[in-house]
Amino acid sequence: MARWIRFERSGTAGFGQLDGETVRVHSGDMLGANAPTGETVPLSAVRLLTPTTPTKMLALWNNFHALAAKLNLATPAEPLYFLKSPNSFLPGGATIRRPAAYDGKVVFEGELGIVIGKTCRAVGVEEARRNIFGYTCINDVTAADLINRDPTFAQWTRAKSFDTFGVFGPAVATGLDPSTLTVRTVLNGQERQHYPVSDMVFGPSELVSLVSRDITIEPGDVICCGTSIGVGSMKPGSTIEITIDGIGTLANRYE
Secondary structure, three states, X not given: OEEEEEEEXXXXXXXXXXXXXXXXXXXXXXXXXXEEEEEEEEHHHOEEOOOOOOOOEEEEEOOEHHHHHHHOOOOOOOOEEEEEOHHHEEOOOOEEOOOOOOOOOEEEOEEEEEEEOOOXXXXXXXXXXXXXXXXXXXXXXXXXXXXXXXOOOOOHHHHHOOOOOEEEEEEEEEOOOHHHOEEEEEEOOEEEEEEEHHHEOOOHHHHHHHHHXXXXXXXXXXXXXXXXXXXXXXXXXXXXXXXXXXXXEEEEEEO
């Protein structure tokens, strides 16, 4: 297992593997051919970037049995997903900002994210599994009151794609079995979500396969697997932390 990060140091972007609080710097392509440079730097000496630079982030709705049961929703026959715009992408440690044009409820959604390593276009489940590079933590921030504010048109894209609303990181972990993972969300020191990834309706490899029939998924792209019970609102000044063992803790302040 390895945990990969991207970072900025002295105005230059780099990447490497995390070893405790030390970054072992690599050269080349994180998702392709790369090699250690031999240089190490303290994690405290760099600024985290998003662990990849996706062309797009796809996110699932109604993909956990427990939440579907609570909301009295039928199990979907196929993945139900939307897109979050690249302008929304935000790394761990950065500040989530309330949109100036919106004064309604803003909610957190702790999720597992799939990071794609190779181009996926109409791939089968086994090829999809091989094309997954690793997994990351997601906070799918949402301007919840916008989604159904206009009865003629559900505004998923607008509600999900404000600047800073596509939070992911701090690392991409490889070599994990996603079925063993648990997502834990803590708001201001209080646990709000704690649920098993194994409760997903469509697991990671199946998700990648099915979505790739519709949309070509590129290396570095991220698929947010959806959330479960415990989603709630954030107040300005809040600290929100999404933790998945083996990946780390995605921590951000909301203002």
